[in-house]
Amino acid sequence: MSIKVVICDDDSLIRESLKILIPLKGDIEIVGEASNGQECIDICKSKEVDVALVDIRMPEVNGVEAVKEITKRTNTKCLVLTTFDEEDYINEAISYGAKGYILKNNSPEQIANSIVSVYNNTIVMNENILGKIQGKTSEPKISKYDFTDREIDIIKAISEGLSNKEISKKLYISEGTIRNYITGILDKTGLEHRTAIAVNYLKGNL
Structure with missing residues (x-):
């Protein structure tokens, strides 16, 4: 089954290029395109969309706000694809639930691989992006919390992108027990979602 993707970018040339190139690199179907964040939100609400590929700076509704609404109102996973690597954009997009943040200088094959990874619940970021993540997703430092061995196992598994x-x-425990552990980890750290747990672990805060 193909991964259903919507492309959201205000540059029509980029949209057309991605529509042609990305499906050649993986089992991906482009089911819609949007020139601004509101159009992307509307598509994700009206269609079955697995991954939204979202630019940041766009008219009407920008990419960060689009990620926020799409994550809140649909099951679509958001992957930011942009030329901008400013810390504010990165931190906001991640805090609102983006599952990845990559730059447009990646090859079509790398972009396609990132789409597949996000679809499979793996967090995707360029290395230079990861180094800029700070603020809400890295505070408080979760290393100061006294996690149990099992909680650390859960954190590591989340960081590997496992559902x-x-x-x-992998751990031979029920999904209900895992949900309870995740709730406990979030309560201890003050973090809001599993993406923030993974980012903190990947930044070496454990």
Whole structure:
């Protein structure tokens, strides 16, 4: 089954290029395109979309606000694809639930691979992007919390991009127990979602 993708970018040339090139690099189907964040939100609400590929700076509704609304109102996973690597954009997009943040200088094959990774619940970021993540996703420092061995196992598994079902198989515990552990980890750290847990771990805060 193809991964259903919507492309959101205010540059029509980029949209057309991605529509042609990305499906050649993987089992990906482009099911829609948008020139601004509001159009992307509307598509994700009206169609079955697995991954939204979203630019940041766009008219009407920007990419950060689009990510916020799409994550809140749909099951679509958002992957930011942009030329801008400013810390504010990165931190806001991640805090609102973006599953990845990559730059447009990646090859079509790398972009396609990132789409597949996000679809499979793996967080994707360019190395230079990861180094700029700070603020809400890295505070408080979760290394100061006294995690149990099992909680650390869960954190590591989340950082590998594993779903609760996959963690269940790996650690031989029920999905309900895993959800309870994740709730406990979020309560201890003050973080808001599993993406923030993974980012903190990948930054070496554990």
